[in-house]
Amino acid sequence: MRRRRRSAERKRDSAQPQQIDRGYSAMLDCVRMRQISIFLIALLCAMPAAAQEKLILDSDYTTIGDDGQVGVMAMQLHAEGVINLLGITVVAGNNWLPQEVSDALKAVDRMGLTDTIPVYAGARYPLVHDYKTMTYERDLYNIGGSWFRRPEPRDDELTAPLDGFAVKAKVQPQHAVNFIIETVKKYPRQVTLLVIGPVTNIALAIRMAPEIVPLIKRIVYMGGAFEVRGNTTPAAEMNIWYDAEAARAVFRQPIEQVFIPLDVTNTVPLNKATFDKITANKDHIIAKLLLASGFARALQQNPKATSNIYDTLALAYAIDASYATEVAEMWVDVDTNWGPSYGHTLGYRDAQKPAANHLQKHKVVLRFDNERFYKLYVDLLTRPLPVEVRRTNSR
Numbered sequence: 001m002r003r004r005r006r007s008a009e010r011k012r013d014s015a016q017p018q019q020i021d022r023g024y025s026a027m028l029d030c031v032r033m034r035q036i037s038i039f040l041i042a043l044l045c046a047m048p049a050a051a052q053e054k055l056i057l058d059s060d061y062t063t064i065g066d067d068g069q070v071g072v073m074a075m076q077l078h079a080e081g082v083i084n085l086l087g088i089t090v091v092a093g094n095n096w097l098p099q100e101v102s103d104a105l106k107a108v109d110r111m112g113l114t115d116t117i118p119v120y121a122g123a124r125y126p127l128v129h130d131y132k133t134m135t136y137e138r139d140l141y142n143i144g145g146s147w148f149r150r151p152e153p154r155d156d157e158l159t160a161p162l163d164g165f166a167v168k169a170k171v172q173p174q175h176a177v178n179f180i181i182e183t184v185k186k187y188p189r190q191v192t193l194l195v196i197g198p199v200t201n202i203a204l205a206i207r208m209a210p211e212i213v214p215l216i217k218r219i220v221y222m223g224g225a226f227e228v229r230g231n232t233t234p235a236a237e238m239n240i241w242y243d244a245e246a247a248r249a250v251f252r253q254p255i256e257q258v259f260i261p262l263d264v265t266n267t268v269p270l271n272k273a274t275f276d277k278i279t280a281n282k283d284h285i286i287a288k289l290l291l292a293s294g295f296a297r298a299l300q301q302n303p304k305a306t307s308n309i310y311d312t313l314a315l316a317y318a319i320d321a322s323y324a325t326e327v328a329e330m331w332v333d334v335d336t337n338w339g340p341s342y343g344h345t346l347g348y349r350d351a352q353k354p355a356a357n358h359l360q361k362h363k364v365v366l367r368f369d370n371e372r373f374y375k376l377y378v379d380l381l382t383r384p385l386p387v388e389v390r391r392t393n394s395r
């Protein structure tokens with residue numbers, strides 16, 4: 001009995017240091033786990049800020065055309081912390097500049113981001129193309145688009161959207177081109193330029209400050225018609241046709257550039273099913289604006305009608321390149337010879353590359369993940385307004 005008890009005591013005694021070791025090591029494990037957890041949490045908190053895309057939206061702004069829709073979507077993404085929208089720079093294109101600036105100012109007011117998203121007025125006219133030339137082209141070829149439809153009105157002859165002009169937002173005193181130059185220098189190789197209008201502002205920026213060329217992270221455009229017909233002339237897409245010289249000057253720069261041309265936007269139409277989803281909540285101001293649009297009237301006459309939502313694809317690509325399912329690499333140029341092919345985008349595949357290499361190779365998106373894109377599109381256009389800013393964006 002005594003022997004057994006001693007043996008049991010020995011076992012117990014010999015077990016105690018092991019238990020202490022185990023307890024100590026468990027405690028150490030716990031401390032380590034806690035340290036690792038704190039590190040991981042810190043890392044996770046830091047990651048969205050590091051991955052957050054700094055973006056300037058360069059747009060020929062409209063109330064609720066594709067540019068206006070991009071504005072809504074980009075501001076929602078900013079509020080969510082997915083992107084850091086540094087500013088909206090407006091360029092003439094869809095309309096005369098003062099009207100577009102007025103529409104952009106109203107947009108930031110409507111979104112509840114008056115004090116968060118600055119609006120800058122940019123180029124009032126293209127570099128070379130002008131109203132008289134556009135009118136002449138129309139007479140010669142019965143082609144054209146944008147503001148050539150009517151002569152330039154007085155600056156105070158503006159049209160209000162159905163919810164009225166901006167009350168709080170004011171255009172920034174700095175010119176959009178100077179803002180682009182200053183911002184690219186402030187955040188070298190960090191800023192994506194999302195260019196969804198004519199390329200005039202960007203061309204002026206790199207002409208005024210060529211040192212920004214290597215500092216631009218990348219440019220994502222809605223623009224061009226590479227292997228399909230144009231939408232403004234048989235040869236040209238509107239953004240490029242409007243200011244072909246500006247486009248050529250920028251496309252030839254050694255900057256990472258990605259094109260969302262008509263080749264892909266033609267394959268991602270807005271149809272009635274999707275339109276019904278974005279207008280389902282009749283009290284939502286975006287739905288009200290969309291229901292007052294020309295496309296809503298077209299759908300009433302023909303439920304099979306479709307519309308183009310060109311620029312919205314460029315925003316989707318800018319936040320996640322995997323929305324593109326087919327991308328070609330092309331040496332890109334623009335025809336700037338005045339005539340029926342003015343503004344035609346040329347995309348040379350490797351086998352056709354011109355011998356004199358003054359061009360740059362860029363990405364040209366040809367197909368999209370349509371269903372995934374429509375989900376993003378509907379989600380961002382139907383979120384409540386004014387937006388909730390869920391995280392602070394660093395400036």
Ligand SMILES: [Ca+2]
Pocket residue numbers: 059060066067094196197311
């Ligand atoms: Ca546009």
